[in-house]
Amino acid sequence: MHDQPPAPPFGKDPATIVRQADPFNAGPPLPILRADFVTPVERFFVRSHGDVPQVDPAAYRLRIGGLVERPLELSLDDLRAACPRYTVMATLQCAGNRRQDLIAVEPIPGELPWGAEAISNAAWGGYRLGDVLALAGVAPAAAHVCLSGLDETERHGERFTFGGSLPLAKALHPDTLLADEMNGQPLPPVHGAPLRVVAPGYIGARSVKWLASITLAEQPSDNYFQAVAYRLFPANTQRDSVDWDSGIMLGELSVNAVICTPGAGANVPAGPLEVAGYATAGGGRAVARVDVSADGGATWRAAQLEPDSAVWSWRFWSITLDLPDGQHELVVRMIDSAANTQPAEPSLVWNFKGYMSNAWHRIAITAGSGKGAATWDI
Amino acid sequence: MHDQPPAPPFGKDPATIVRQADPFNAGPPLPILRADFVTPVERFFVRSHGDVPQVDPAAYRLRIGGLVERPLELSLDDLRAACPRYTVMATLQCAGNRRQDLIAVEPIPGELPWGAEAISNAAWGGYRLGDVLALAGVAPAAAHVCLSGLDETERHGERFTFGGSLPLAKALHPDTLLADEMNGQPLPPVHGAPLRVVAPGYIGARSVKWLASITLAEQPSDNYFQAVAYRLFPANTQRDSVDWDSGIMLGELSVNAVICTPGAGANVPAGPLEVAGYATAGGGRAVARVDVSADGGATWRAAQLEPDSAVWSWRFWSITLDLPDGQHELVVRMIDSAANTQPAEPSLVWNFKGYMSNAWHRIAITAGSGKGAATWDI
Numbered sequence: 174m175h176d177q178p179p180a181p182p183f184g185k186d187p188a189t190i191v192r193q194a195d196p197f198n199a200g201p202p203l204p205i206l207r208a209d210f211v212t213p214v215e216r217f218f219v220r221s222h223g224d225v226p227q228v229d230p231a232a233y234r235l236r237i238g239g240l241v242e243r244p245l246e247l248s249l250d251d252l253r254a255a256c257p258r259y260t261v262m263a264t265l266q267c268a269g270n271r272r273q274d275l276i277a278v279e280p281i282p283g284e285l286p287w288g289a290e291a292i293s294n295a296a297w298g299g300y301r302l303g304d305v306l307a308l309a310g311v312a313p314a315a316a317h318v319c320l321s322g323l324d325e326t327e328r329h330g331e332r333f334t335f336g337g338s339l340p341l342a343k344a345l346h347p348d349t350l351l352a353d354e355m356n357g358q359p360l361p362p363v364h365g366a367p368l369r370v371v372a373p374g375y376i377g378a379r380s381v382k383w384l385a386s387i388t389l390a391e392q393p394s395d396n397y398f399q400a401v402a403y404r405l406f407p408a409n410t411q412r413d414s415v416d417w418d419s420g421i422m423l424g425e426l427s428v429n430a431v432i433c434t435p436g437a438g439a440n441v442p443a444g445p446l447e448v449a450g451y452a453t454a455g456g457g458r459a460v461a462r463v464d465v466s467a468d469g470g471a472t473w474r475a476a477q478l479e480p481d482s483a484v485w486s487w488r489f490w491s492i493t494l495d496l497p498d499g500q501h502e503l504v505v506r507m508i509d510s511a512a513n514t515q516p517a518e519p520s521l522v523w524n525f526k527g528y529m530s531n532a533w534h535r536i537a538i539t540a541g542s543g544k545g546a547a548t549w550d551i
Numbered sequence: 552m553h554d555q556p557p558a559p560p561f562g563k564d565p566a567t568i569v570r571q572a573d574p575f576n577a578g579p580p581l582p583i584l585r586a587d588f589v590t591p592v593e594r595f596f597v598r599s600h601g602d603v604p605q606v607d608p609a610a611y612r613l614r615i616g617g618l619v620e621r622p623l624e625l626s627l628d629d630l631r632a633a634c635p636r637y638t639v640m641a642t643l644q645c646a647g648n649r650r651q652d653l654i655a656v657e658p659i660p661g662e663l664p665w666g667a668e669a670i671s672n673a674a675w676g677g678y679r680l681g682d683v684l685a686l687a688g689v690a691p692a693a694a695h696v697c698l699s700g701l702d703e704t705e706r707h708g709e710r711f712t713f714g715g716s717l718p719l720a721k722a723l724h725p726d727t728l729l730a731d732e733m734n735g736q737p738l739p740p741v742h743g744a745p746l747r748v749v750a751p752g753y754i755g756a757r758s759v760k761w762l763a764s765i766t767l768a769e770q771p772s773d774n775y776f777q778a779v780a781y782r783l784f785p786a787n788t789q790r791d792s793v794d795w796d797s798g799i800m801l802g803e804l805s806v807n808a809v810i811c812t813p814g815a816g817a818n819v820p821a822g823p824l825e826v827a828g829y830a831t832a833g834g835g836r837a838v839a840r841v842d843v844s845a846d847g848g849a850t851w852r853a854a855q856l857e858p859d860s861a862v863w864s865w866r867f868w869s870i871t872l873d874l875p876d877g878q879h880e881l882v883v884r885m886i887d888s889a890a891n892t893q894p895a896e897p898s899l900v901w902n903f904k905g906y907m908s909n910a911w912h913r914i915a916i917t918a919g920s921g922k923g924a925a926t927w928d929i
Contacts, residue, residue, distance in 0.1 A: 405839075405886070405890055407840065407842055407851060407853060408842075408851070409850075409851065410851075416853075419840075419853055421839040421840055421886065421888070421890070423890060424888060424889070425836070425888060425889035425890070426889065426890070427889050427890040427891045427892075428891060455889045455890075455891075456836070456889050458803070458834070461783075461799040462785065462797075462799055464785055464786075472787075473785060473786070473787065473788075475785055475794075475797055508783070508799065510799070510802060510803060511802070511803035511804065511805050511833045511834050511891075512783055512799070512801060512803070512804070512805040512833075512906075512907040512909075513805045513806060513833075513889075513891040514805075514894055514899070514900060516892055516894070516895070517894065517895065517896075517899055518895075521892070521895055522892060528890075529890040531890075
């Protein structure tokens with residue numbers, strides 16, 4: 174393992190929005206993201222906490238230990254021989270997606286300024302994590318499955334590898350995978366080759382890439398990225414007055430919805446305009462309805478949900494609005510199958526780490542000359 | 552079956568809040584509701600759509616039909632002989648709980664003006680619905696389990712029995728029961744004797760009482776209470792302009808939290824004050840954090856979650872506030888394990904049927920003489 178730029182094919186698209194060069198963090202512009210229900214591999218957003226490990230597949234071993242009956246070291250051939258293959262369509266979303274909307278309320282230093290592009294959808298191929306755990310035998314006391322990657326990062330002067338954990342029930346869910354394929358292609362290095370976790374419906378950080386070891390334990394992982402980072406602190410609590418144990422260890426994702434096209438600030442012809450975007454409901458819940466407003470939230474119309482869908486995937490939506498000359502504030506909000514809704518304003522969920530930013534998404538656009546009756550004031 | 556008042560023991564408590572005498576709909580005052588994690592049977596809220604059927608247990612038969620391999624008629628003895636018993640602790644909550652907060656925004660004619668008392672928690676004993684369905688054999692095409700009660704109701708000039716349905720996967724969940732016991736006592740008539748459904752984490756209406764028949768089908772039940780009522784329409788859509796198919800068929804419950812004590816309008820001594828209430832997360836999710844504000848939402852403190860808990864139950868919480876002389880607006884908000892939050896204002900989720908009212912709960916109280924610095928203006 175040594176420093177090097179992210180491997181192709183990611184980043185070929187010159188439109189890629191690079192939020193950080195080293196470690197590499199990037200995603201596609203929203204109109205490009207919205208073009209395909211299944212995100213092409215070369216456009217899938219990348220979240221890295223360190224350099225991309227370069228792994229020799231022949232030498233690779235997955236270690237399984239802790240509260241198991243038989244500690245194991247498995248080669249890729251061992252896995253292939255022992256476990257049936259499965260494919261699961263799943264959207265991964267970073268817990269920091271849409272952090273920019275929180276930063277606009279109050280700065281969040283030291284965290285990536287993601288727009289709404291830290292999300293993508295793919296068909297993941299590989300093995301069920303539960304099948305792999307069964308090879309080692311889960312001891313009765315085990316309650317959490319700790320996952321450790323090969324990627325090294327540095328925080329507060331210490332170097333360590335990325336890690337996190339899943340509750341045992343989530344790890345044993347038949348749709349939780351160790352993936353080595355993405356959309357039918359071999360998993361690229363930047364996405365975790367040779368083997369990564371895919372924990373559908375959970376924040377992306379739990380889908381540990383470049384998986385090195387699995388340790389079954391009574392408690393969640395004590396890795397920095399489980400025990401300290403990726404905790405959701407009370408809204409509007411300040412960093413300098415926080416009780417660090419008060420943060421919720423993030424797991425399942427909340428409701429969210431985003432307008433992908435037109436882009437913010439667009440100037441469009443007056444008349445019919447197609448507005449399109451994505452919506453997500455965490456934990457396998459369904460997107461039940463998406464509403465769109467063309468007047469800043471005063472009135473709403475239900476958008477059409479696109480037919481493409483899968484249990485663990487985002488839902489695309491679209492609506493045609495008829496916009497007169499003038500400035501308009503477009504807003505989207507969604508409701509999931511459990512009747513959960515989004516907060517109306519980012520200030521209501523602002524938190525100093527900038528996670529789970531899911532307020533109604535608003536963009537300002539101008540139709541025609543912009544000289545008509547304004548419904549939105551700049 | 553004939554008209555008669557609800558059977559004892561419910562309603563003995565003179566403090567019971569009766570929202571409707573016929574059919575009988577009532578619940579306990581909030582401080583009494585909050586007194587016990589497991590609600591005593593005689594205090595458990597009652598939601599009726601018709602008269603309470605009086606059923607002869609010896610003559611009772613449960614019919615199972617539709618998309619099954621073997622249509623069956625089962626007596627209570629048949630069930631006892633064929634199915635093992637289970638107990639599940641579960642909170643039931645009416646979809647109309649807290650409708651009063653929506654009515655305060657805009658009237659909702661023709662629906663019960665529930666406060667926050669249409670919720671209670673009990674230990675339900677009986678049989679797994681999945682075990683009962685297995686006796687009949689579920690046909691491959693079955694996707695919904697339609698449930699029909701013995702209670703008759705009238706809507707729009709037609710008389711019919713109450714009904715609803717569960718998605719097959721929910722019906723087969725090991726914690727979905729046909730219950731004949733409540734807190735170790737025989738199920739009282741007013742709560743559905745001899746046999747009722749208990750679908751934990753779902754709106755109460757799906758836990759059909761006085762269960763008469765189960766019909767497996769490809770589609771949800773066409774009973775009025777599944778197909779028309781208990782749908783969630785877009786916020787702020789008006790009844791006269793609604794597309795009736797646009798409503799979401801309610802299933803899982805959303806996040807909610809309520810202050811039970813002190814009561815709204817209370818006059819309390821200045822100084823330390825214990826504030827206590829309940830919080831719920833639907834679908835088996837956990838209550839991750841409860842925040843309380845003593846200044847109308849400007850600043851917040853995390854409440855203590857009480858140790859009593861169960862997967863499908865509400866979570867009790869409490870916090871001691873130190874209140875100076877004056878008027879105060881207390882507010883509670885919660886967040887669940889999927890990072891879903893409540894809307895800040897009832898106006899954001901107002902809907903013309905008045906379901907899923909789950910905005911931050913606010914009460915005004917006065918401490919001491921009430922002459923101190925007011926933080927809340929009447």
